[in-house]
Amino acid sequence: MAQQTPGGQAATNGVVTQAEIQAERTLSGVVTDADGALLPGAKVTLRSAAANQPRSTVTGQDGHFSFSGVEAGGYSLTVSATGMESTTQAGTLNADESEELPAIVLRVGAASEQVEVSSLNEQELAELQMKQEEKQRLLGVIPNFYVSYDWKAAALTPKQKFKLATRALVDPATLAIVAGFAGIEQATNEFSGYGPGWTGYGKRYGAGLADTSIGGFLGGAVFPVLFHQDPRYFYKGTGTVWQRARYALSTAVIARGDNGKWQPAYASVLGDFSSGAISNLYYPASDQSGVALTMENGMLSVAFDGVANLLQEFVLKKISSGIRSHGTPQP
Numbered sequence: 001m002a003q004q005t006p007g008g009q010a011a012t013n014g015v016v017t018q019a020e021i022q023a024e025r026t027l028s029g030v031v032t033d034a035d036g037a038l039l040p041g042a043k044v045t046l047r048s049a050a051a052n053q054p055r056s057t058v059t060g061q062d063g064h065f066s067f068s069g070v071e072a073g074g075y076s077l078t079v080s081a082t083g084m085e086s087t088t089q090a091g092t093l094n095a096d097e098s099e100e101l102p103a104i105v106l107r108v109g110a111a112s113e114q115v116e117v118s119s120l121n122e123q124e125l126a127e128l129q130m131k132q133e134e135k136q137r138l139l140g141v142i143p144n145f146y147v148s149y150d151w152k153a154a155a156l157t158p159k160q161k162f163k164l165a166t167r168a169l170v171d172p173a174t175l176a177i178v179a180g181f182a183g184i185e186q187a188t189n190e191f192s193g194y195g196p197g198w199t200g201y202g203k204r205y206g207a208g209l210a211d212t213s214i215g216g217f218l219g220g221a222v223f224p225v226l227f228h229q230d231p232r233y234f235y236k237g238t239g240t241v242w243q244r245a246r247y248a249l250s251t252a253v254i255a256r257g258d259n260g261k262w263q264p265a266y267a268s269v270l271g272d273f274s275s276g277a278i279s280n281l282y283y284p285a286s287d288q289s290g291v292a293l294t295m296e297n298g299m300l301s302v303a304f305d306g307v308a309n310l311l312q313e314f315v316l317k318k319i320s321s322g323i324r325s326h327g328t329p330q331p
Contacts, residue, residue, distance in 0.1 A: 027093060028066035029101030031059050031079055038063030039106060042081040049074045070098075079104050126154035133232075134167055135322030143171045144320045146220065147312055148232045155258040156232075158225040165220040165231075169213055178208040193284020207282055214278055219271025228258040229267040233309050235317065248313040252306035268305060273298035 031042040042059045050071035059065045072095040080086035084106040093099055129150060136144040145168050156164065168174060182205040185191060194203040224231040234256060236247050255265035276297045280288045317323065 024098070025070050025072065025093065025095075026066055026068045026098040027070045027075070027077075027101070028064065028099070029077075029104055030063045031065065031081070031104045031106060032063060033084070034105060034107050036103075039081055039084070042079055042084075042106065045078045046070070047076045047078070077101075077104070079106060081106055084108060122154050123157055123160075126156050126160055129153050130156065130160055130164055132322070134164070137173070137321050138316060139319055140321045142173050142177070143168050144316065146232050147235060147316075147320075149235045149237075149317070149323055151234055151236075153232075153234070155230060155260070156224075161224050161231060162217075162221045165216050168220070169216045174212065175209075178212055179205055182208050191284055191287045193286045207279070210282055211275065211279055215271060215275035218274050219268050223267035223270050223274075227266045229255045229263070229265065230258060231255075231267065233312050236313060237317075244313050245310060248309040249306040251309045252302050269298075269302055272301035272305065276301065 027046065031039045031044070033039055038059075038061075040059055040061045040063055042063070042065075043056060044059065044065045045054050045056045046067050047054045048071045050073045055067060057065050057067065070093055072093055074090065074092050076088055076090045078086060078088045085108070087104065087106060089104070091099070091101075129148070133145050133148060136147060138144050145164060182201060185204045185208075186196075186201045189196075191204060191207070194200040194207075220231045223229075233251060236244050238244075239247075251265070253265050253269065254262050255268060257263050273294070276294050280294070
């Protein structure tokens, strides 16, 4: 009676030879990127302890590869693709088996990123970096868009400054935070002139949204465009604790200009004072602040900016997702 090879085909002479067993032995798998997308055209090189020469193939449109007639014993697979970091993994293939490997994941290579980035003009580079910043979220939820972890980040264009401000303000998390503060104000009857009930809550929510929008657009777009300043905080990350703390606090009153030079933070300081002054137009008469109180609140806002940047420097990076640093801080 004919014997069966591992692949299920009968040996015609009734004896299963080593050559027939090897011919049936396969090593296969699939190659993907970090997001799980299939990678066609990736080069896969198989090196076997039992073979003198390496063998290579490329993945198909479905990201799949396969080697047939693989020698039993130890082997290594090296997988590479354009723009990706290559990876090598080792294993052992038993004499009586074929193997389908778990997905092999390739990640974007740092070297290839530098090549791609170097071919971009300043505006395109700023757009790429801004899109990355829009992925940054505290605890994976709260927008953390106005922080650059690339010390040499390209300056934003006027259009990009407005785009970033709009993106931050219309984010669902921003709207939810404003709604939450309005609820707290309603519960504590803050700004009592708005009254109780849903009408009062709506007015409080509208005022909070106006505060956020006016402050965000003035300090994040309008004044930065007018004064040619960058509205982002540039993470330092190097130096002593005191040097980093001094830098973080100082950024409440100094800012990086679009020309890369540090200068008085006209944009953010005017944004803090202006938003407080404008709020007098829509808050209840009993809660409107005079000139003295507006100035006091403006100075408190500037101080708050310094504290917020201090947290950015030492705390918030640890709980922020979506960070990809492209440069070494060199302040």
